[in-house]
Amino acid sequence: MKQTDSASVSRNYHHGDLYQSLLFTATEMIAEGGTESLSMRKLADRVGVSRTAPYHHFKDKNALLCAIAEQGFERVEKLLHEVRIKEESESLEMIFTQYVHTYIELAYKHREQYDLMFGREIWRNGTPTESLHNRSRQHFKSWLKWIEHLCDEKVLHVGDSTLRTAQVCWATLHGLCRLFNDGIYTEQSHLDEMVDTAVNMMLKNT
Protein backbone atom coordinates (compact mmCIF):
# COMPACT_ATOMS: atom_id res chain seq x y z
CA MET A 1 0.00 0.00 0.00
CA LYS A 2 2.23 2.75 1.22
CA GLN A 3 5.82 2.97 2.16
CA THR A 4 6.06 6.01 4.42
CA ASP A 5 9.78 6.47 4.41
CA SER A 6 11.29 3.14 5.21
CA ALA A 7 14.55 5.01 5.32
CA SER A 8 15.76 6.65 8.46
CA VAL A 9 15.58 10.33 9.39
CA SER A 10 11.99 10.28 10.44
CA ARG A 11 9.56 13.01 11.08
CA ASN A 12 11.61 16.10 10.76
CA TYR A 13 9.95 18.71 8.71
CA HIS A 14 6.59 18.10 7.18
CA HIS A 15 7.09 14.89 5.39
CA GLY A 16 10.26 13.19 6.51
CA ASP A 17 12.55 12.79 3.59
CA LEU A 18 10.52 13.63 0.57
CA TYR A 19 13.47 13.09 -1.75
CA GLN A 20 13.63 9.35 -1.15
CA SER A 21 9.87 8.98 -1.16
CA LEU A 22 9.60 10.75 -4.49
CA LEU A 23 12.35 8.73 -6.07
CA PHE A 24 10.88 5.49 -4.82
CA THR A 25 7.30 6.21 -5.77
CA ALA A 26 8.25 7.62 -9.15
CA THR A 27 10.18 4.45 -9.98
CA GLU A 28 7.19 2.46 -8.91
CA MET A 29 4.79 4.45 -11.05
CA ILE A 30 7.03 4.19 -14.07
CA ALA A 31 7.33 0.45 -13.66
CA GLU A 32 3.56 0.20 -13.47
CA GLY A 33 2.42 2.37 -16.30
CA GLY A 34 5.38 3.51 -18.34
CA THR A 35 7.25 6.75 -18.38
CA GLU A 36 4.33 8.53 -19.97
CA SER A 37 2.06 7.75 -17.07
CA LEU A 38 4.32 9.58 -14.66
CA SER A 39 3.30 13.16 -14.10
CA MET A 40 4.74 15.42 -11.46
CA ARG A 41 1.26 16.14 -10.21
CA LYS A 42 0.14 12.55 -9.88
CA LEU A 43 3.42 11.72 -8.22
CA ALA A 44 2.96 14.50 -5.69
CA ASP A 45 -0.57 13.38 -5.13
CA ARG A 46 0.41 9.79 -4.51
CA VAL A 47 3.12 10.77 -2.07
CA GLY A 48 0.56 12.95 -0.35
CA VAL A 49 2.03 16.34 -0.95
CA SER A 50 1.08 19.38 -2.98
CA ARG A 51 1.67 19.76 -6.71
CA THR A 52 4.84 21.76 -6.56
CA ALA A 53 6.48 20.27 -3.52
CA PRO A 54 8.68 17.95 -5.61
CA TYR A 55 10.27 20.97 -7.24
CA HIS A 56 12.23 21.65 -4.11
CA HIS A 57 13.98 18.33 -4.40
CA PHE A 58 14.24 17.98 -8.15
CA LYS A 59 14.86 21.00 -10.31
CA ASP A 60 12.85 19.51 -13.13
CA LYS A 61 10.93 16.52 -14.24
CA ASN A 62 14.06 15.91 -16.25
CA ALA A 63 16.17 15.84 -13.10
CA LEU A 64 13.84 13.30 -11.53
CA LEU A 65 14.04 11.06 -14.57
CA CYS A 66 17.81 11.33 -14.55
CA ALA A 67 17.89 10.19 -10.95
CA ILE A 68 15.78 7.16 -11.81
CA ALA A 69 17.98 6.35 -14.78
CA GLU A 70 21.02 6.59 -12.58
CA GLN A 71 19.72 3.89 -10.30
CA GLY A 72 19.34 1.71 -13.37
CA PHE A 73 23.00 2.21 -14.18
CA GLU A 74 23.92 1.19 -10.68
CA ARG A 75 22.09 -2.05 -11.22
CA VAL A 76 23.79 -3.03 -14.47
CA GLU A 77 27.12 -1.92 -13.13
CA LYS A 78 26.62 -4.31 -10.26
CA LEU A 79 25.67 -7.09 -12.67
CA LEU A 80 28.80 -6.59 -14.70
CA HIS A 81 30.89 -6.57 -11.57
CA GLU A 82 29.45 -9.85 -10.35
CA VAL A 83 30.20 -11.48 -13.67
CA ARG A 84 33.83 -10.49 -13.61
CA ILE A 85 34.28 -12.00 -10.18
CA LYS A 86 33.35 -15.55 -11.05
CA GLU A 87 35.63 -15.50 -14.07
CA GLU A 88 37.63 -18.45 -12.90
CA SER A 89 34.99 -21.10 -12.58
CA GLU A 90 33.71 -21.35 -16.16
CA SER A 91 34.79 -20.80 -19.72
CA LEU A 92 34.78 -17.21 -20.91
CA GLU A 93 32.41 -18.04 -23.73
CA MET A 94 29.96 -19.43 -21.23
CA ILE A 95 30.22 -16.44 -18.96
CA PHE A 96 29.76 -14.02 -21.82
CA THR A 97 26.71 -15.87 -23.06
CA GLN A 98 25.20 -15.89 -19.63
CA TYR A 99 25.86 -12.22 -19.16
CA VAL A 100 24.08 -11.34 -22.37
CA HIS A 101 21.09 -13.40 -21.36
CA THR A 102 20.95 -11.78 -17.96
CA TYR A 103 21.43 -8.29 -19.34
CA ILE A 104 18.52 -8.63 -21.69
CA GLU A 105 16.34 -10.22 -19.05
CA LEU A 106 17.13 -7.33 -16.76
CA ALA A 107 16.40 -4.79 -19.45
CA TYR A 108 13.05 -6.39 -19.99
CA LYS A 109 12.18 -6.75 -16.35
CA HIS A 110 12.82 -3.06 -15.79
CA ARG A 111 12.00 -1.91 -19.26
CA GLU A 112 10.74 1.50 -18.37
CA GLN A 113 13.83 2.27 -16.40
CA TYR A 114 15.93 0.89 -19.22
CA ASP A 115 14.18 3.21 -21.63
CA LEU A 116 15.06 6.08 -19.41
CA MET A 117 18.69 5.03 -19.25
CA PHE A 118 19.12 5.01 -23.00
CA GLY A 119 16.14 6.83 -24.39
CA ARG A 120 15.80 10.08 -26.23
CA GLU A 121 13.68 11.51 -23.44
CA ILE A 122 16.80 12.27 -21.49
CA TRP A 123 19.65 12.13 -23.98
CA ARG A 124 18.12 14.09 -26.79
CA ASN A 125 15.13 16.05 -25.59
CA GLY A 126 16.19 16.50 -22.02
CA THR A 127 19.55 17.38 -20.62
CA PRO A 128 21.35 14.57 -18.79
CA THR A 129 22.51 15.44 -15.31
CA GLU A 130 26.24 15.74 -14.80
CA SER A 131 25.92 12.90 -12.35
CA LEU A 132 24.08 10.69 -14.83
CA HIS A 133 26.62 11.49 -17.49
CA ASN A 134 29.44 10.35 -15.26
CA ARG A 135 27.77 7.16 -14.23
CA SER A 136 26.94 6.15 -17.79
CA ARG A 137 30.48 6.90 -18.92
CA GLN A 138 31.79 4.89 -16.01
CA HIS A 139 29.64 1.95 -16.97
CA PHE A 140 30.72 1.95 -20.57
CA LYS A 141 34.29 2.05 -19.39
CA SER A 142 33.71 -1.11 -17.36
CA TRP A 143 32.12 -2.76 -20.36
CA LEU A 144 34.99 -1.72 -22.58
CA LYS A 145 37.52 -3.19 -20.18
CA TRP A 146 35.76 -6.51 -20.19
CA ILE A 147 35.51 -6.60 -23.97
CA GLU A 148 39.22 -5.83 -24.17
CA HIS A 149 39.86 -8.77 -21.93
CA LEU A 150 37.67 -11.01 -24.06
CA CYS A 151 39.49 -9.86 -27.17
CA ASP A 152 42.84 -10.55 -25.60
CA GLU A 153 41.70 -14.04 -24.79
CA LYS A 154 40.56 -14.48 -28.39
CA VAL A 155 37.02 -15.07 -27.31
CA LEU A 156 35.65 -12.27 -29.43
CA HIS A 157 36.50 -11.16 -32.92
CA VAL A 158 39.71 -9.34 -33.33
CA GLY A 159 40.79 -7.29 -36.30
CA ASP A 160 38.75 -4.21 -35.60
CA SER A 161 39.63 -1.88 -32.77
CA THR A 162 38.42 -3.10 -29.42
CA LEU A 163 36.65 0.18 -28.86
CA ARG A 164 34.56 -0.32 -31.98
CA THR A 165 33.97 -3.93 -31.06
CA ALA A 166 32.73 -2.89 -27.64
CA GLN A 167 30.45 -0.29 -29.15
CA VAL A 168 29.01 -2.62 -31.76
CA CYS A 169 28.54 -5.52 -29.39
CA TRP A 170 26.70 -3.34 -27.00
CA ALA A 171 24.67 -1.87 -29.84
CA THR A 172 23.59 -5.38 -30.73
CA LEU A 173 22.42 -6.08 -27.21
CA HIS A 174 20.75 -2.73 -27.10
CA GLY A 175 19.00 -3.33 -30.40
CA LEU A 176 17.55 -6.56 -29.11
CA CYS A 177 16.39 -4.89 -25.93
CA ARG A 178 14.66 -2.14 -27.85
CA LEU A 179 12.90 -4.56 -30.12
CA PHE A 180 11.19 -6.17 -27.21
CA ASN A 181 10.89 -3.16 -24.96
CA ASP A 182 9.30 -1.06 -27.64
CA GLY A 183 6.80 -3.72 -28.53
CA ILE A 184 8.06 -4.41 -32.03
CA TYR A 185 8.80 -8.01 -31.27
CA THR A 186 6.27 -9.48 -28.94
CA GLU A 187 7.03 -13.17 -28.96
CA GLN A 188 8.85 -13.46 -25.68
CA SER A 189 9.39 -17.14 -26.36
CA HIS A 190 11.76 -16.41 -29.24
CA LEU A 191 13.99 -14.23 -27.14
CA ASP A 192 16.38 -16.90 -25.92
CA GLU A 193 16.98 -18.22 -29.39
CA MET A 194 17.62 -14.74 -30.68
CA VAL A 195 20.10 -14.06 -27.92
CA ASP A 196 21.96 -17.25 -28.75
CA THR A 197 22.10 -16.29 -32.38
CA ALA A 198 23.42 -12.88 -31.45
CA VAL A 199 26.08 -14.36 -29.22
CA ASN A 200 27.13 -16.72 -32.00
CA MET A 201 27.56 -13.74 -34.24
CA MET A 202 29.74 -11.94 -31.75
CA LEU A 203 31.92 -14.83 -30.67
CA LYS A 204 34.99 -15.75 -32.60
CA ASN A 205 34.03 -18.60 -34.88
CA THR A 206 36.35 -21.49 -34.42
Add this chain to the structure above:
Amino acid sequence: MKQTDSASVSRNYHHGDLYQSLLFTATEMIAEGGTESLSMRKLADRVGVSRTAPYHHFKDKNALLCAIAEQGFERVEKLLHEVRIKEESESLEMIFTQYVHTYIELAYKHREQYDLMFGREIWRNGTPTESLHNRSRQHFKSWLKWIEHLCDEKVLHVGDSTLRTAQVCWATLHGLCRLFNDGIYTEQSHLDEMVDTAVNMMLKNT
Protein backbone atom coordinates in the same frame (compact mmCIF):
# COMPACT_ATOMS: atom_id res chain seq x y z
CA MET B 1 -17.28 6.00 -43.91
CA LYS B 2 -14.93 8.23 -45.77
CA GLN B 3 -11.92 7.55 -47.87
CA THR B 4 -10.49 10.85 -49.06
CA ASP B 5 -8.75 9.68 -52.17
CA SER B 6 -5.30 11.11 -52.43
CA ALA B 7 -5.12 10.92 -56.18
CA SER B 8 -7.30 13.81 -57.27
CA VAL B 9 -6.27 17.27 -56.16
CA SER B 10 -9.37 19.14 -57.14
CA ARG B 11 -9.48 22.35 -55.09
CA ASN B 12 -12.94 21.56 -53.91
CA TYR B 13 -14.12 22.37 -50.46
CA HIS B 14 -12.55 24.92 -48.22
CA HIS B 15 -8.99 23.93 -48.20
CA GLY B 16 -8.35 21.63 -51.08
CA ASP B 17 -7.17 18.34 -49.78
CA LEU B 18 -6.37 18.86 -46.16
CA TYR B 19 -5.31 15.25 -45.77
CA GLN B 20 -2.23 15.62 -47.90
CA SER B 21 -1.42 19.03 -46.50
CA LEU B 22 -1.58 17.73 -42.96
CA LEU B 23 0.54 14.72 -43.72
CA PHE B 24 3.13 16.79 -45.51
CA THR B 25 3.33 19.58 -42.96
CA ALA B 26 3.36 17.18 -40.03
CA THR B 27 6.29 15.31 -41.54
CA GLU B 28 8.01 18.61 -42.02
CA MET B 29 7.43 19.72 -38.45
CA ILE B 30 8.64 16.44 -37.08
CA ALA B 31 11.79 16.61 -39.16
CA GLU B 32 12.43 20.09 -37.86
CA GLY B 33 11.81 19.76 -34.17
CA GLY B 34 11.25 16.14 -33.28
CA THR B 35 8.11 14.19 -32.61
CA GLU B 36 7.57 16.00 -29.36
CA SER B 37 7.33 19.35 -31.08
CA LEU B 38 4.39 18.22 -33.14
CA SER B 39 1.08 19.12 -31.63
CA MET B 40 -2.23 18.81 -33.36
CA ARG B 41 -2.97 22.42 -32.60
CA LYS B 42 0.26 23.81 -33.94
CA LEU B 43 -0.10 21.64 -36.98
CA ALA B 44 -3.60 22.93 -37.63
CA ASP B 45 -2.38 26.44 -37.10
CA ARG B 46 0.46 26.08 -39.55
CA VAL B 47 -1.78 24.61 -42.20
CA GLY B 48 -4.14 27.50 -41.58
CA VAL B 49 -7.12 25.69 -40.25
CA SER B 50 -8.88 25.45 -36.91
CA ARG B 51 -7.73 23.27 -34.01
CA THR B 52 -10.00 20.33 -34.58
CA ALA B 53 -10.15 20.25 -38.34
CA PRO B 54 -7.46 17.53 -38.58
CA TYR B 55 -9.69 15.18 -36.64
CA HIS B 56 -11.90 14.66 -39.64
CA HIS B 57 -8.99 13.26 -41.61
CA PHE B 58 -7.14 11.46 -38.86
CA LYS B 59 -9.03 9.76 -36.10
CA ASP B 60 -6.27 10.46 -33.65
CA LYS B 61 -2.88 11.94 -33.23
CA ASN B 62 -1.88 8.30 -33.20
CA ALA B 63 -3.41 7.78 -36.64
CA LEU B 64 -1.48 10.72 -38.01
CA LEU B 65 1.77 9.40 -36.62
CA CYS B 66 1.06 6.00 -38.10
CA ALA B 67 0.55 7.56 -41.50
CA ILE B 68 3.90 9.31 -41.25
CA ALA B 69 5.60 6.12 -40.14
CA GLU B 70 4.06 4.31 -43.07
CA GLN B 71 5.71 6.65 -45.52
CA GLY B 72 8.98 5.84 -43.85
CA PHE B 73 8.42 2.16 -44.51
CA GLU B 74 7.74 2.90 -48.14
CA ARG B 75 11.12 4.56 -48.34
CA VAL B 76 13.14 1.71 -46.88
CA GLU B 77 11.17 -0.79 -48.87
CA LYS B 78 12.16 1.09 -51.98
CA LEU B 79 15.80 1.11 -50.89
CA LEU B 80 15.81 -2.62 -50.36
CA HIS B 81 14.21 -3.14 -53.72
CA GLU B 82 16.83 -1.07 -55.50
CA VAL B 83 19.60 -3.06 -53.87
CA ARG B 84 18.23 -6.35 -55.04
CA ILE B 85 18.08 -5.17 -58.61
CA LYS B 86 21.76 -4.44 -59.05
CA GLU B 87 22.69 -7.77 -57.58
CA GLU B 88 24.64 -8.85 -60.61
CA SER B 89 27.21 -6.13 -60.90
CA GLU B 90 29.09 -6.51 -57.63
CA SER B 91 29.96 -9.05 -54.99
CA LEU B 92 27.23 -9.84 -52.51
CA GLU B 93 29.46 -8.85 -49.60
CA MET B 94 29.96 -5.46 -51.17
CA ILE B 95 26.29 -4.96 -51.81
CA PHE B 96 25.38 -5.96 -48.28
CA THR B 97 27.94 -3.62 -46.81
CA GLN B 98 26.70 -0.77 -48.92
CA TYR B 99 23.13 -1.46 -47.98
CA VAL B 100 23.91 -1.30 -44.30
CA HIS B 101 25.71 1.98 -44.73
CA THR B 102 22.84 3.44 -46.70
CA TYR B 103 20.23 2.14 -44.28
CA ILE B 104 21.89 3.78 -41.34
CA GLU B 105 22.47 7.00 -43.23
CA LEU B 106 18.82 7.05 -44.13
CA ALA B 107 17.75 6.37 -40.57
CA TYR B 108 19.86 9.27 -39.42
CA LYS B 109 18.75 11.62 -42.14
CA HIS B 110 15.11 11.02 -41.26
CA ARG B 111 15.66 10.18 -37.66
CA GLU B 112 12.38 11.44 -36.35
CA GLN B 113 10.47 9.46 -38.88
CA TYR B 114 12.63 6.44 -38.10
CA ASP B 115 11.78 6.82 -34.44
CA LEU B 116 8.15 6.77 -35.34
CA MET B 117 8.57 3.65 -37.45
CA PHE B 118 10.11 1.64 -34.64
CA GLY B 119 9.41 3.60 -31.49
CA ARG B 120 7.32 2.87 -28.47
CA GLU B 121 5.13 5.86 -29.19
CA ILE B 122 3.24 3.84 -31.74
CA TRP B 123 4.05 0.22 -31.01
CA ARG B 124 3.64 0.24 -27.27
CA ASN B 125 1.77 3.30 -26.14
CA GLY B 126 -0.27 3.86 -29.23
CA THR B 127 -2.07 1.36 -31.38
CA PRO B 128 -0.53 0.75 -34.80
CA THR B 129 -2.93 1.11 -37.69
CA GLU B 130 -3.87 -2.03 -39.52
CA SER B 131 -2.32 -0.47 -42.57
CA LEU B 132 0.95 0.27 -40.78
CA HIS B 133 1.03 -3.21 -39.38
CA ASN B 134 0.76 -4.70 -42.83
CA ARG B 135 3.40 -2.53 -44.33
CA SER B 136 5.92 -3.24 -41.59
CA ARG B 137 5.26 -6.95 -41.84
CA GLN B 138 5.68 -6.75 -45.57
CA HIS B 139 8.99 -4.98 -45.20
CA PHE B 140 10.38 -7.51 -42.77
CA LYS B 141 9.35 -10.22 -45.18
CA SER B 142 11.39 -8.59 -47.90
CA TRP B 143 14.34 -8.33 -45.57
CA LEU B 144 14.00 -11.95 -44.55
CA LYS B 145 13.98 -13.06 -48.16
CA TRP B 146 17.19 -11.23 -48.85
CA ILE B 147 18.89 -12.63 -45.77
CA GLU B 148 17.82 -16.10 -46.82
CA HIS B 149 19.43 -15.49 -50.17
CA LEU B 150 22.63 -14.28 -48.51
CA CYS B 151 22.68 -17.32 -46.29
CA ASP B 152 22.21 -19.62 -49.26
CA GLU B 153 25.16 -17.99 -50.93
CA LYS B 154 27.21 -18.47 -47.76
CA VAL B 155 27.72 -14.75 -47.39
CA LEU B 156 26.27 -14.65 -43.92
CA HIS B 157 26.63 -17.02 -41.03
CA VAL B 158 24.76 -20.22 -41.26
CA GLY B 159 24.04 -22.60 -38.44
CA ASP B 160 21.23 -20.71 -36.81
CA SER B 161 17.83 -20.48 -38.41
CA THR B 162 17.67 -17.83 -41.12
CA LEU B 163 14.72 -16.26 -39.40
CA ARG B 164 16.73 -15.69 -36.25
CA THR B 165 19.66 -14.48 -38.30
CA ALA B 166 17.45 -11.98 -40.06
CA GLN B 167 16.04 -10.78 -36.78
CA VAL B 168 19.39 -10.42 -35.09
CA CYS B 169 21.07 -8.76 -38.04
CA TRP B 170 18.35 -6.23 -38.23
CA ALA B 171 18.47 -5.76 -34.48
CA THR B 172 22.12 -4.90 -34.83
CA LEU B 173 21.42 -2.28 -37.45
CA HIS B 174 18.58 -0.98 -35.38
CA GLY B 175 20.72 -0.79 -32.27
CA LEU B 176 23.27 1.32 -34.09
CA CYS B 177 20.58 3.61 -35.43
CA ARG B 178 19.13 4.12 -31.98
CA LEU B 179 22.47 4.90 -30.46
CA PHE B 180 22.91 7.82 -32.77
CA ASN B 181 19.31 8.84 -33.15
CA ASP B 182 18.74 8.95 -29.42
CA GLY B 183 21.81 11.02 -28.82
CA ILE B 184 23.74 8.43 -26.84
CA TYR B 185 26.55 8.37 -29.32
CA THR B 186 27.21 11.76 -30.76
CA GLU B 187 30.44 11.34 -32.66
CA GLN B 188 29.08 11.15 -36.15
CA SER B 189 32.61 10.66 -37.42
CA HIS B 190 32.87 7.23 -35.82
CA LEU B 191 29.76 5.95 -37.50
CA ASP B 192 31.36 4.54 -40.62
CA GLU B 193 33.92 2.59 -38.66
CA MET B 194 31.26 1.20 -36.40
CA VAL B 195 29.17 0.12 -39.34
CA ASP B 196 32.17 -1.67 -40.85
CA THR B 197 32.81 -3.45 -37.59
CA ALA B 198 29.17 -4.48 -37.40
CA VAL B 199 29.26 -5.81 -40.95
CA ASN B 200 32.40 -7.77 -40.19
CA MET B 201 30.60 -9.33 -37.30
CA MET B 202 27.68 -10.36 -39.44
CA LEU B 203 29.56 -11.62 -42.47
CA LYS B 204 30.81 -15.15 -42.64
CA ASN B 205 34.45 -15.05 -41.66
CA THR B 206 36.54 -16.71 -44.27
Add this chain to the structure above:
DNA sequence: AATCAATCTTGACAGTGTCAAAATATCGTT
Protein backbone atom coordinates in the same frame (compact mmCIF):
# COMPACT_ATOMS: atom_id res chain seq x y z
C1' DA C 1 12.00 34.72 22.03
C1' DA C 2 13.35 36.42 17.56
C1' DT C 3 15.41 35.57 13.20
C1' DC C 4 16.45 32.98 9.17
C1' DA C 5 16.44 29.49 5.90
C1' DA C 6 14.45 25.27 4.47
C1' DT C 7 10.19 23.30 3.19
C1' DC C 8 5.61 23.18 1.58
C1' DT C 9 1.06 25.25 -0.38
C1' DT C 10 -1.97 28.13 -3.22
C1' DG C 11 -2.76 30.54 -7.41
C1' DA C 12 -1.85 31.20 -11.96
C1' DC C 13 -0.47 30.61 -16.95
C1' DA C 14 0.25 28.56 -21.24
C1' DG C 15 0.16 24.46 -23.37
C1' DT C 16 -1.77 19.71 -24.65
C1' DG C 17 -5.49 16.04 -26.96
C1' DT C 18 -10.09 15.56 -28.07
C1' DC C 19 -15.21 15.54 -27.53
C1' DA C 20 -19.98 17.81 -28.56
C1' DA C 21 -22.53 20.91 -30.85
C1' DA C 22 -23.03 24.43 -34.07
C1' DA C 23 -21.88 26.59 -38.49
C1' DT C 24 -20.69 26.41 -43.27
C1' DA C 25 -19.79 24.72 -47.97
C1' DT C 26 -20.50 21.41 -51.60
C1' DC C 27 -22.89 17.70 -54.08
C1' DG C 28 -26.76 14.99 -55.84
C1' DT C 29 -31.13 15.17 -56.56
C1' DT C 30 -35.37 17.23 -58.05
Add this chain to the structure above:
DNA sequence: AACGATATTTTGACACTGTCAAGATTGATT
Protein backbone atom coordinates in the same frame (compact mmCIF):
# COMPACT_ATOMS: atom_id res chain seq x y z
C1' DA D 1 -32.48 26.80 -59.91
C1' DA D 2 -33.70 25.29 -55.48
C1' DC D 3 -33.41 22.10 -51.70
C1' DG D 4 -32.04 18.78 -48.65
C1' DA D 5 -28.36 15.59 -47.45
C1' DT D 6 -23.73 15.24 -46.46
C1' DA D 7 -18.98 16.37 -46.03
C1' DT D 8 -16.15 19.67 -43.93
C1' DT D 9 -14.72 23.15 -40.67
C1' DT D 10 -15.26 26.01 -36.42
C1' DT D 11 -16.23 27.40 -31.59
C1' DG D 12 -16.55 26.13 -26.90
C1' DA D 13 -15.40 23.30 -23.34
C1' DC D 14 -12.98 19.91 -20.25
C1' DA D 15 -9.44 17.61 -17.99
C1' DC D 16 -4.98 17.16 -18.14
C1' DT D 17 0.21 18.64 -18.23
C1' DG D 18 4.94 21.28 -16.38
C1' DT D 19 6.41 24.96 -13.75
C1' DC D 20 6.85 29.82 -12.07
C1' DA D 21 5.88 33.47 -8.33
C1' DA D 22 4.38 34.59 -4.01
C1' DG D 23 2.87 33.43 0.37
C1' DA D 24 2.51 30.29 4.46
C1' DT D 25 4.39 26.95 7.59
C1' DT D 26 8.00 24.68 10.12
C1' DG D 27 12.72 23.60 12.35
C1' DA D 28 16.99 25.10 13.65
C1' DT D 29 20.09 28.96 15.24
C1' DT D 30 21.08 32.93 17.54
